[in-house]
Amino acid sequence: MKAVDGAGNTQYSATWTYKIDFSSPTTVINSPASGTWKFIDFDMDITEADTGGSLLSTCEYHVYSNSVERVAWTSYGCGATPTITVGGIENCRDEGAAKCFVELRSTDNAGNVDLSASATYDIDFSSPTVTIVGPASGTYENIDFVVDITN
DSSP, rough: OOOTTTTTEEEOOOOOOOOOOOOOOEEEEEEEEEEEOOOOEEEOOOEEOOOSOOOOEEEEEEHHHHHHHHHHHEOTTTTTTTEEEEETTBBBBEEEEEEEEEEEEEEEEEOOOEEEEEEEEEESSSOOOEEEEEEOOOOOOOOOOOOOOEE
């Protein structure tokens, strides 16, 4: 590059080399599989990669429970394992099929973003209840009998 000022002084600058990265990074959920039942906190095994050459800058996740955002976009170290919490006041707090939705994104140093990784989990953190209907507690039996249990 050549620059000339009003007095006619000339300055030549060094050559600059720029790298261009048009490729979005990739994010893959290895486990747990979408659609599995979760009853306690769980770690997500994630693989993030950048094929464009600028390397990963940030990796983030967010969580919806019963369609309500419970965790806004939150950074975790790329290559690390984010933990999703399960329970009454946790990330995934609503019980039932397909109640917990987790989405991940990774961004490279060129600003390319990948939003392709998401999974939905079934949640059940309540303990089952068992009721013995008969025979009555404390009774003696002198023959074989059947215990009637409901849950």
